[in-house]
Amino acid sequence: MNGIGMARAMENADRVEAFVRDIVIPYERDPRRDSHGPSDALVQEMRAKAREAGVLTPHILADGxxxxxxxxxxxxIRSGLSPLGPLACNTMAPDEGNMYLLGKVGSPELxxxxxxxxxxxxxxxxxxxxEPAEDGGAGSDPSMMKTVCHRDADHWVINGRKAFITGAQGARVGIIMAKSDDGACMFLVDLPDRAIRIERVxxxxxxxxxxxxxILAIDNLRIPADQMLGKSGEGFTYAQVRLSPARLSHCMRWLGAAMRAHEIATAYACKRQAFGKLLVDHEGVGFMLAENLIDLRQSELMIDWCADILDGGSLGTAESSMAKVxxxxxxxxxxDRCVQIMGGTGVSGDTIVEQVFREIRAFRIYDGPTEVHKWSLAKKVKRDFLKGYAA
Structure with a gap:
């Protein structure tokens, strides 16, 4: 690992943390949001302040x-100290993963x-x-893809339906997976497009x-052929480039959020009294905080281990599955412990602890449910055994 690069990253991380704590956290009470998430006006206001502070898109350097x-x-991790931090600093999903992919495989024009x-x-x-389950389409198994594409002169035409597409409403850039006779394909498209109709959020x-x-429908979407990433049938190859780093980035951001929830629960337990003493002095509460420390540190170490694998040039498919689980x-x-420690306050909106609980519950499904990753790893265990047995 490059010592100069890590020193630079730590300096950036310190600036990001200061920005999130001083500027972003006060926005957690801002009413500009709906049941789905913060408004784009709120996001752009925070990003203007991040740009001014020099912490916008901090994971990508000036030279690209x-x-x-x-x-x-x-x-x-530092950007994740608030649920709004990744939005403000432009380190959020799916943009962070899409930027990584385009930076690796996009042509200069794209x-x-x-x-x-x-x-x-x-x-x-x-x-x-x-894709929607009722269509029998791709979910955890991308080989089940039903969205199709075919070549028409100097364009490709796409038809199908997609589901759980994060941020589609309001997005300006789309990366679309579809299946041709050659296999999976990946396309870049300007949004919005009249051929892409949002059925519901x-x-x-x-x-x-x-x-x-x-959930959205794609009806005869025409895309110029030069907006395909790679060649027809190479879509899964390019998806693999994005896959492991994107899984790991989720782990990074939500580790920051869990660290913040632990801070809030710790402060609560060290101030709140019950049955004649502080909550933290009750063994049941103190032990939960101790267990939090262990889980947080183990998560940090798991992230660093997987990051080293990826930095070594490996796709890290199995390692990122292990880290994600x-x-x-x-x-x-x-x-969950933070909510429990804080009791009624923990399930209220008075702090971000209940939101962190909800977000991390969803994280156990996003980028592959725990059970799918375990199933994949079990197949690897069997495959590796049989390979060694045959040798």
Missing amino acids: SHLSQRETAKVL KARFLEPLVSGAARSAFFMT LDTIDSSMPGGHS SVSEALMRVA
Whole structure:
């Protein structure tokens, strides 16, 4: 690991933390939001202040290069100290993952058109892969994709439906997965487009994403052929480039949120009295806070371990699955304990603890449910055993 790069990342992380604590956290009471998430007006106001403070898109350097995954962790964890922090600093999903993908595989022309507005914080994006269960479409199993595309002269035409598309409402950049006769394909598209119709925005347990999560229909969407990433049939190859870093980025951001929830619960337990003494002095409460410390530190170490794997050049598919399972389950325990420690206050909107609980509960499903990752890892265990047995 480059010592200069890590020192630079830590300096950036310190600035991000100061910005989130001093500027962003007061916005947690701002009413400019609906049941799906903060308004774009609120996001842009915070981003203007992040730009002024020099902490907008802090994981991408001025020359367009990306911090290493280990360095990115230091920055994204701090941005996650508030549910609004990733929005303000432009480190949120799905934009952060989409920026990473385009930075790795986009042509100069595609970067200028689609990546630069994302890096500058002027635009949001959406990643169109998951499909409605009632259609028998792709969910945890992307091979079930029903959305299709075919070549028509110098364009591709796409038809299908997508579901749980985060931020589609209000996004200006879309990355769409569809299936041709050759296999999966990936396209870039300007949004909004009349051929993409939002059927409804779902009411979900989480509420941190502008635009929420949409079900939408794609009817004869025509995309110029030069807006395909790679070649026909290479879509899953490009999805793999995005997959592991995006999983790990989720872990980073929600670790920051869980750390903040733990801070709030700790302060509550160290001030609130019951049965003649502070809550923290009751063994049941004190032990929960101790268990939080263990889970938080183990999560941090798991993130750093997986980041090192990715920085070493590996796709890190299995390692990112392990990290995603370990961190999401650990942070769920942390958030649940924080709610329990704070009692009635913990389930109220008086602090962000209850929101962190809801967001992390959803995180256990996003980017692959725990059970799917375990199933995939179990297949790897069997495959590795049989390979060694045959040898």
